[in-house]
């Protein structure tokens with residue numbers, strides 16, 4: 001198929017729930033993706049914060065090739081070595097004791113909500129306005145953005161929203177039926193919103209006092225994205241449950257509910273399940289991701305290159321008055337402008353850079369954690385050229 005055929009075929013046969021950018025990606029390596037004509041793009045979208053180890057990493061290709069000829073899927077009715085290794089390693093990388101393997105971020109959050117309700121015997125989940133937790137019915141209800149709920153009523157009951165970064169509103173929202181607070185340590189989809197340093201530790205204290213569970217949605221912030229393995233480490237706040245997905249298996253679908261032992265124990269045979277969770281293939285990928293993180297020191301790289309990148313982006317303020325804020329941790333950085341800057345996406349693309357714009361006014365950078373300083377320099381150069 002040529003590019004036009006690819007586009008018209010997709011437009012004809014796939015439901016139009018996505019507004020796609022005008023680009024057919026053909027192949028990719030490292031932080032660079034290529035279209036069919038061989039034009040290069042530096043990838044600062046990374047499949048929406050997924051390709052943290054970069055594209056087509058040699059080690060991933062090699063390990064998955066072997067796994068493909070060995071075992072792909074058997075369901076959770078049986079034991080597999082790949083899942084045993086992945087479970088131990090992912091749990092040990094997290095602040096928790098046990099894992100439930102899911103297939104996406106939304107499914108991980110669904111699992112966390114079910115776990116919290118079953119453990120506490122209570123129904124209400126407090127979440128934040130402008131949050132993003134996924135697109136299933138429960139997770140669009142948890143998501144504090146009415147535009148994602150429109151037309152899908154009736155929604156599941158038991159979700160209460162408060163302003164992000166506002167302790168008083170949390171205190172007022174708590175009732176005798178509150179099971180948990182579900183919160184992103186840094187809000188991603190709504191434009192890389194970083195809360196005050198004491199916000200998450202204070203939530204922890206409130207949850208302890210009131211016997212409420214604290215759930216961190218680290219689907220986007222986890223896996224080194226913010227310069228720590230999990231963003232909870234940025235403030236030393238240990239949640240009761242963490243959800244993970246996006247980068248966890250290097251691009252294969254995987255999600256995870258991570259929880260402390262006592263809570264995890266309420267999931268017994270028959271309480272929760274998923275056919276594809278933790279397949280040997282996805283677990284092989286997840287194990288390879290962790291190998292690469294260790295060998296290439298990716299969490300520290302995210303921290304150090306993140307500081308480097310952020311400083312360079314901040315320097316653009318001197319010559320571009322439209323920049324009102326540069327924020328984030330590690331390689332999760334938002335540049336807020338004072339206008340609806342969606343047109344920057346195609347301008348960047350023309351110059352060989354993939355970015356996306358969150359919440360209308362925020363350029364969001366979530367590149368692979370393997371991105372080099374030379375590539376980051378080039379990104380800043382292009383942003384400098386296209387910003388008004």
Ligand SMILES: *Cc1c(COP(=O)(O)O)cnc(C)c1O
Nearest residue numbers: 104105106132133134188219220
């Ligand atoms: C992407 C995202 C989700 C949803 O993940 P899916 O894999 O698309 O279901 C949930 N929470 C956060 C914070 C996310 O960034």
